[in-house]
Amino acid sequence: xxxxxxxxxxxxxxxASGIAATGAIIAGCTTxxxxxxxxxxxxxxxxxxxxxxxxxxxxxxxxxxxxxxxxSSHAVLNLxxxxxxxxxxxxxxxxxxxxxxxxxxxxxxxxxxVGSLEPEMADTPANLTITCGLGERVFxxxxxxxxxxxxxxxxxxxxxxxxxxxWGQTDIVLQICCDDPVTAGHAMRHMIRAGQDYAQVKxxxxxxxxxxxxxxxxxxxxxxFGQLDGTVNPRGDEEMDQQVWIDEGPQWARGGTSMVVRRIxxxxxxxxxxxxxSRENSIGRKLDNGAPLTGEEExxxxxxxxxxxxxxxxxxxxxxxxxxQAPDGKPQERMLRRAFNYDMQPDYAPISETGFVNDExxxxxxxxxxxxSGLVFICFQKDMTKVFEPMQRRMDExxxxxxxxxxxxxxxYFVPPGVQSGGxxxxxxxxxxIDAVG
Numbered sequence: 001x002x003x004x005x006x007x008x009x010x011x012x013x014x015x016a017s018g019i020a021a022t023g024a025i026i027a028g029c030t031t032x033x034x035x036x037x038x039x040x041x042x043x044x045x046x047x048x049x050x051x052x053x054x055x056x057x058x059x060x061x062x063x064x065x066x067x068x069x070x071x072s073s074h075a076v077l078n079l080x081x082x083x084x085x086x087x088x089x090x091x092x093x094x095x096x097x098x099x100x101x102x103x104x105x106x107x108x109x110x111x112x113x114v115g116s117l118e119p120e121m122a123d124t125p126a127n128l129t130i131t132c133g134l135g136e137r138v139f140x141x142x143x144x145x146x147x148x149x150x151x152x153x154x155x156x157x158x159x160x161x162x163x164x165x166x167w168g169q170t171d172i173v174l175q176i177c178c179d180d181p182v183t184a185g186h187a188m189r190h191m192i193r194a195g196q197d198y199a200q201v202k203x204x205x206x207x208x209x210x211x212x213x214x215x216x217x218x219x220x221x222x223x224x225f226g227q228l229d230g231t232v233n234p235r236g237d238e239e240m241d242q243q244v245w246i247d248e249g250p251q252w253a254r255g256g257t258s259m260v261v262r263r264i265x266x267x268x269x270x271x272x273x274x275x276x277x278s279r280e281n282s283i284g285r286k287l288d289n290g291a292p293l294t295g296e297e298e299x300x301x302x303x304x305x306x307x308x309x310x311x312x313x314x315x316x317x318x319x320x321x322x323x324x325q326a327p328d329g330k331p332q333e334r335m336l337r338r339a340f341n342y343d344m345q346p347d348y349a350p351i352s353e354t355g356f357v358n359d360e361x362x363x364x365x366x367x368x369x370x371x372x373s374g375l376v377f378i379c380f381q382k383d384m385t386k387v388f389e390p391m392q393r394r395m396d397e398x399x400x401x402x403x404x405x406x407x408x409x410x411x412x413y414f415v416p417p418g419v420q421s422g423g424x425x426x427x428x429x430x431x432x433x434i435d436a437v438g
Contacts, residue, residue, distance in 0.1 A: 167409025207340025
């Protein structure tokens with residue numbers, strides 16, 4: 001086991017304090033050069049402390065809920081969709097869950113998984129989390145078809161979707177998030193290698209965000225449109241309990257959640273031709289701080305009844321936030337959003353057919369997209385049929401933002417509750433479900 005050297009950390013902290021204090025004393029002198037040197041020293045020390053914190057930071061792996069769901073932000077996403085091999089049944093699936101859970105726990109706590117010959121690669125946890133979700137076919141594989149939640153199925157078909165099977169449903173998903181791309185890459189490679197006898201990768205969706213956890217700011221991240229993405233997320237344990245965690249039904253499901261993965265292509269070429277006012281009107285929020293067009297701060301409540309001097313709605317009725325709003329008399333759907341930006345090589349797809357490659361003809365620069373970017377949109381809720389689907393249904397019907405986005409991938413998973421270490425192996429992902437099968 002690789003442990004943090006508490007004595008070394010204390011010594012580093014003492015040295016930093018001493019340098020900072022020395023800098024303060026020197027700053028009292030009148031020589032400008034000395035003042036500048038002190039400032040440079042302090043800045044260098046602060047940077048080193050920040051890097052040390054990020055490098056060594058850990059997210060607890062064990063708990064009532066799986067880690068990697070409530071994190072405010074991560075710098076790197078490796079989202080892996082696996083399909084089980086035809087030879088896998090309940091016994092083999094149980095072996096896979098035991099193996100993956102043990103290895104994920106080790107990696108996330110800066111330990112070397114059993115059998116690994118790369119102990120130095122586990123030295124930098126950097127907020128690493130590994131989260132496991134199960135697709136509907138898993139329940140058939142392990143003989144639990146009657147236990148499968150009713151909501152665990154494909155998302156309903158929407159008129160504007162242009163879904164590519166390459167980004168479709170899989171049996172298992174592993175969400176690997178980290179603030180260090182090397183650590184994230186190592187964790188991904190290890191998990192693929194560890195599970196190779198039982199499952200193979202169907203797709204890899206990679207994305208990136210902000211390592212806000214390192215600074216403790218918890219700011220709302222931005223997407224490629226410059227939009228703050230996640231303003232209305234639940235905040236605090238009480239709201240998470242109300243909106244995200246399953247707390248009814250069979251005991252094996254409690255503490256878990258419903259996970260929806262959507263791959264959303266964003267037409268940046270035409271978006272970037274819009275003036276700022278048109279961009280904000282389509283979203284319904286200010287781009288600089290995320291405030292609704294009727295407010296001043298990000299978390300101000302939108303006033304959808306407000307009108308301008310011409311009597312027109314201040315927030316367009318068809319704007320993104322207005323369409324996300326539940327109709328009068330119906331409760332507002334609430335979910336936890338975790339969106340990561342992605343970029344791929346431009347495929348020069350026709351602008352009228354966003355999301356698909358055109359290999360048949362060479363089109364002029366004015367006819368094609370010069371980007372291939374978007375969002376790996378992940379959301380968590382108690383039941384996607386009561387939250388994601390009705391909200392998406394309204395936005396599919398009409399949403400000004402639809403002019404610049406296309407949903408090209410979709411998958412749904414049951415995320416089992418968390419695990420607890422103990423004994424020689426500890427509990428493992430989906431253990432309570434497997435026990436319920438008998």
